[in-house]
Amino acid sequence: MIRPSVLGYARMGLAITLSLFVFSCTSISQTGNAPVTYDANTRVFRMDAAGVTYVLGVNEHEQVQTLYWGKRLSPGDAFPAARSPRGYSAFDLPITLTQHEFVGWGGGIVLEPDLKITFPDGNRDLALKYVSSSIKENKLNIVMKDISREVYVTLHYAMDAETGIVRRSAEIENRSDAAFTIEQAAAGTYNLPRGTDYHLHFLTGRWAAEWSVQDEAIRGGKIVLESRRGTTGSQNIPFFVIDRDISKDQEQGDAYFGALAWSGSWQISIEQDALQQVHITGGLNAFDFGYRLKKGERIETPEFLAGFSSQGIGGASRLMHRLEIDSIVPNAPNPRLRPVIYNSWEATTFHLDEAGQVALAEKAASIGVERFVMDDGWFGQRMNDRAGLGDWYVNKEKFPHGLKPLIYKVHSLGMEFGLWVEPEMVNADSDLYRNHPDWILNFPGRPHTEGRNQMVLNLARPDVRAYVMSFLNKLLAENEIDFLKWDYNRNWSEPGWSDVPLEDQKDVYYDFTKNFYSILEELRSKHPKLEIESCSGGGSRVDLGVMRYTDQDWPSDNTNPVDRLVIQNGFTYPYSPGLMVAWVTDSSNLPNRLALPLEFRFLSSMQGALGVGANLNKYTPEDFAVAKRLIAQYKTLRETIQRGLLYRLIPPEDGSERSATEYVSRDGKQVVVFAFLHSSIERYPYPTLKLRGLDEDAVYKLEAFEGKATNGVPATASGSYWMNRGLDVNMNGDFQAAGFTLTKVAALK
Ligand code: GLA
Numbered sequence: 001m002i003r004p005s006v007l008g009y010a011r012m013g014l015a016i017t018l019s020l021f022v023f024s025c026t027s028i029s030q031t032g033n034a035p036v037t038y039d040a041n042t043r044v045f046r047m048d049a050a051g052v053t054y055v056l057g058v059n060e061h062e063q064v065q066t067l068y069w070g071k072r073l074s075p076g077d078a079f080p081a082a083r084s085p086r087g088y089s090a091f092d093l094p095i096t097l098t099q100h101e102f103v104g105w106g107g108g109i110v111l112e113p114d115l116k117i118t119f120p121d122g123n124r125d126l127a128l129k130y131v132s133s134s135i136k137e138n139k140l141n142i143v144m145k146d147i148s149r150e151v152y153v154t155l156h157y158a159m160d161a162e163t164g165i166v167r168r169s170a171e172i173e174n175r176s177d178a179a180f181t182i183e184q185a186a187a188g189t190y191n192l193p194r195g196t197d198y199h200l201h202f203l204t205g206r207w208a209a210e211w212s213v214q215d216e217a218i219r220g221g222k223i224v225l226e227s228r229r230g231t232t233g234s235q236n237i238p239f240f241v242i243d244r245d246i247s248k249d250q251e252q253g254d255a256y257f258g259a260l261a262w263s264g265s266w267q268i269s270i271e272q273d274a275l276q277q278v279h280i281t282g283g284l285n286a287f288d289f290g291y292r293l294k295k296g297e298r299i300e301t302p303e304f305l306a307g308f309s310s311q312g313i314g315g316a317s318r319l320m321h322r323l324e325i326d327s328i329v330p331n332a333p334n335p336r337l338r339p340v341i342y343n344s345w346e347a348t349t350f351h352l353d354e355a356g357q358v359a360l361a362e363k364a365a366s367i368g369v370e371r372f373v374m375d376d377g378w379f380g381q382r383m384n385d386r387a388g389l390g391d392w393y394v395n396k397e398k399f400p401h402g403l404k405p406l407i408y409k410v411h412s413l414g415m416e417f418g419l420w421v422e423p424e425m426v427n428a429d430s431d432l433y434r435n436h437p438d439w440i441l442n443f444p445g446r447p448h449t450e451g452r453n454q455m456v457l458n459l460a461r462p463d464v465r466a467y468v469m470s471f472l473n474k475l476l477a478e479n480e481i482d483f484l485k486w487d488y489n490r491n492w493s494e495p496g497w498s499d500v501p502l503e504d505q506k507d508v509y510y511d512f513t514k515n516f517y518s519i520l521e522e523l524r525s526k527h528p529k530l531e532i533e534s535c536s537g538g539g540s541r542v543d544l545g546v547m548r549y550t551d552q553d554w555p556s557d558n559t560n561p562v563d564r565l566v567i568q569n570g571f572t573y574p575y576s577p578g579l580m581v582a583w584v585t586d587s588s589n590l591p592n593r594l595a596l597p598l599e600f601r602f603l604s605s606m607q608g609a610l611g612v613g614a615n616l617n618k619y620t621p622e623d624f625a626v627a628k629r630l631i632a633q634y635k636t637l638r639e640t641i642q643r644g645l646l647y648r649l650i651p652p653e654d655g656s657e658r659s660a661t662e663y664v665s666r667d668g669k670q671v672v673v674f675a676f677l678h679s680s681i682e683r684y685p686y687p688t689l690k691l692r693g694l695d696e697d698a699v700y701k702l703e704a705f706e707g708k709a710t711n712g713v714p715a716t717a718s719g720s721y722w723m724n725r726g727l728d729v730n731m732n733g734d735f736q737a738a739g740f741t742l743t744k745v746a747a748l749k
Contacts, residue, residue: 032327033138034159042081045133045140047157048072050319052164052308056101057082061094062129064101064142064155066191070254071310072164085275092274099191099277102144102155102170104128105184112222112269112281115172116184119149128153150176155188160327163319165307166190170283173298181503182291186283187304192256194277197245200270201313203237203570208558210234210539211570213653218242218272226267228287230441230456230492230512234540238266239574240280241316250314250648251692257316258282258306259574261328261544264513265289266302280306288495290506299510302545313573314692318645321576325643328547329579330524336531337638338552338578338609339370339416340631343485346559346585347615350377350384353398358409363616365413367624368631372410373418373485378403380430386453389425390432392471403479411480418483418531419475423468424516425454425489432467439464441508443496451490452537458497459519460511469519476527486520486550488536513545520549533581539567542575552581552609559585559613561596561604562735565652565659565676568607577663578642582606583613584627596735598623599706602630603674603737607661609642610634633705637672637741640665644672647692657681664693671700671742673727675707679734685710688726691742694719700742707731707738716745 034049043058044067055068059082067079087093093108104126105113118124128144131152135141140157152173159166168188174180192198198218202225205212211234216223225240227233238260243253258280260266265285272278282304293299305323309315326333342364348356352374361372376382378398380391388395394402403419410417426433426440428450433440440455442448448455457464475481497508524530534546535554542553555571558564564582571580582605584598605611612627619627634641644663652659660675671694677686694700696719702709710728714721722742729738 032161034161034164035138036135036140036157036159038133038135039078042079044079044081045142046079047140047159047166048075048164049159049161050164051310052159054159054164054166055079058130059084059098063098063103064130064144066099066101066189068193069190069256070193070308088274097273097275097277099279100189101142101191102128102153102186102188104146111273111279112186112189112271113184114170114186114189114281114283115153115182116286117151118181118183120178120180123149126151150174151180160323162326163307163323165305165319165323167303167305169301169303171298171300172293174293174295177295179292179294179503182293182299183289184284184286185291185299185301186281187260187301188283189279189281190256190258190304190306192242192278192280194275195244196276198242198278199245201241201243201573203239203573205234205237205539205570207234207537207540208556209563209567210556211237211567211573213570213573213651217245218270218278220272220274220276222269222271224267224269226285226287227265228285230265230495230509231488231536232263232266232541232543232546233491234538237574238262238268238282238543240268240270241313241573242270242278243313249312250651251312253310253312255309255311255313255316256280256306257309257320258304259320259544260302260304261548262302262513263516263541263543263545265509284510288506289509291510292504292507305544314647317573317648320574321572321578321646324544324547324576325578328544330549330551335551337642338581340368340634341371341373341418341581341583341609341611342369342415342616343373343375343583343611343613345375345420346583346613347617348375348377350382352377354401354406357406360616361406361410361413361415363619363624364612365415367612367616367627368635369415369612371416371418371483372413373420373483374406375420375485376422376487378419387427387429389422389427389454390430390457392421392423392475407480416482417480418485419481420485420487421472421475422487422489423472423519424457424459426457427454438499441492441496442494444498446494446496449493451493454490456490456492458508458512459515460497460508461499465515465519469522472519472523473526476523476530482529483531483533485533485535485554488541490537517545517549520546524549539571542571547575547579551579553579554581555608559583561601562678564604568604569648569651569653569659571608572646572648576642577608577646580608581611582608583611585613586615586618597737598626599630600676600735600737602626603706603739604676606630606634606637606739607641607674610638630706633739637670640670640672644670645693649673649689649692650675650687652676658686660689662689662691662693668695668698669744673740673742675729675731675738677731677733677736680732680736683732686729686731688728690724690726691722694723694742695744695747696720696723697747698744699746701745702727703741703743705739705741707736709740
């Protein structure tokens with residue numbers, strides 16, 4: 001066994017920097033990470049930030065073990081060295097009951113491992129032991145190694161100084177002489193203190209009904225959230241939040257939460273062991289997975305981020321939102337506020353031409369739209385969804401002079417120009433497929449499944465990556481395109497990659513996603529002003545991984561504003577309203593013939609990054625006036641909505657007829673409240689909205705920008721009044737919406 005002595009480190013030739021930091025409650029590092037402390041006597045590592053403390057140590061078996069994760073402790077609280085627990089029975093050995101930070105599949109472990117490897121000689125036993133650690137720029141790196149094989153794993157940790165969210169990943173390195181196959185790889189495991197009353201909240205969905213909030217008691221056994229689809233998917237979202245079974249109030253109690261930064265197949269398993277300890281392991285999906293790591297190669301797992309809030313699920317969401325805006329999205333911590341967009345899809349579908357788009361653009365500009373986006377249908381022989389994907393040249397019948405005249409017109413109207421693309425896909429009816437039938441994911445000699453008449457290109461292939469990169473780069477170099485809506489409209493099927501050696505073929509799961517990211521990264525560096533939206537037939541590719549390269553996300557193709565209240569509510573569990581694109585459309589008139597007031601539709605969409613997707617050719621002068629007024633209003637509120645603290649006052653869950661949200665600006669000066677009523681029953685009044693997050697001792701002035709407060713509601717009152725007495729809203733009937741602002745006008749004397 002390798003002993004963790006300093007001499008040992010030196011012999012192994014590893015660069016060891018064990019820096020000791022003095023803990024300070026207030027210090028925020030330049031890197032944005034909280035300091036890590038290390039106690040060499042006990043071999044205990046500790047991170048503290050915001051309201052959170054995370055402690056881990058090395059036990060007597062040289063395993064890395066969680067010692068504490070939860071509410072922030074006093075700096076003076078010391079932890080003894082980690083000790084592995086005793087076994088419970090011959091069936092539940094110590095290795096299975098230890099709260100490992102990262103464990104290989106080997107020995108007698110029966111719980112979900114973090115890493116499983118098959119070696120060329122058939123050995124599948126992996127026993128990782130602590131070797132060394134280093135702390136650099138407030139990042140902790142812990143090196144582990146198998147007891148005999150030259151497999152090294154470096155665990156990376158950083159705690160975000162503002163939110164206390166821990167960011168983890170694992171780097172696996174093959175220093176042996178032969179390749180081995182990784183069959184399962186997680187970023188690591190988070191362990192919860194023992195408890196029998198944990199409740200898991202998670203998100204499920206399908207096309208046009210993404211982001212449904214679910215909850216389930218955590219009992220013995222395992223709950224697996226996952227995608228086997230090749231990309232993120234909406235059946236499950238790579239996010240969890242776990243609270244205790246004490247309160248239905250979103251703002252109460254302790255909540256542990258986490259999310260994976262990965263846009264390929266993923267899994268998060270939540271497992272309660274024989275001692276009622278809960279282990280949460282997240283990373284690449286193990287199903288059908290294999291990654292051949294050759295001699296000298298290393299691979300890094302996706303990041304698995306997790307945090308703690310003592311302000312319930314609402315607090316967990318706010319910490320996630322803050323991290324996304326301040327640390328994850330491009331240009332963080334100062335990403336641009338989302339412009340108001342117009343999108344042509346629901347108005348014109350595939351029936352695009354220059355004159356029609358110009359007519360829409362002129363109307364969009366007249367109501368205050370800032371970015372005009374032309375959707376599907378402008379390229380190849382794309383008359384419908386049966387042809388054209390893959391052929392990224394401008395369709396000459398629709399745009400005889402190319403895109404330039406339209407782009408010029410849009411720019412001269414004072415708007416940015418955006419364009420829809422779906423780069424990873426191909427229709428059978430396309431020149432690309434006719435020339436390169438071998439470029440799709442498939443198994444030779446087997447049928448290939450189509451979805452929406454299209455197939456998935458194997459982006460793991462270097463030639464496919466080069467093709468996608470070059471057509472996008474050319475499109476952007478030749479046209480002044482400010483924004484791409486990057487779509488992806490089906491799952492993988494038959495994920496074969498036959499032109500690489502048999503043992504490398506399953507690398508496709510990892511390499512596809514890596515190439516997707518690298519294209520986004522390269523495009524952004526070549527075209528620094530470009531912004532990108534992640535769309536996947538609605539919200540099937542929204543995750544912290546793609547968020548590093550994209551500025552906004554499309555949550556759902558379902559733009560019915562009533563359904564959207566539910567969809568948007570779920571979206572905001574993990575993700576910021578400032579990233580959530582929400583169009584005002586006419587679609588509510590289509591499937592169920594709801595003639596919803598335009599004001600209701602606008603207020604529903606104003607809760608995120610506002611857009612318009614209606615057919616403006618059909619708008620009446622009154623509609624234009626409403627649209628213009630509410631877009632102008634939105635611009636005065638958007639910083640608070642997109643960057644502020646969100647309180648889901650009444651979540652539209654469990655069949656609630658009502659929903660209400662509140663946003664408090666970061667500086668605390670502006671508060672925005674939206675209230676919606678689906679249909680009133682038996683003339684009951686709307687529930688009093690008890691606001692949250694205000695300064696008790698300040699005075700706030702109430703103004704309605706849509707709808708009314710009940711007679712007698714004061715025009716100004718203290719934060720304490722609004723939070724305890726609350727705001728009464730005058731709403732009755734069907735499909736009503738109201739919007740208010742509260743402005744901090746003074747501190748109480
Ligand atoms: C997907 C997107 C829609 C639209 C269509 C175009 O469904 O989610 O917004 O872009 O494709 O085909």
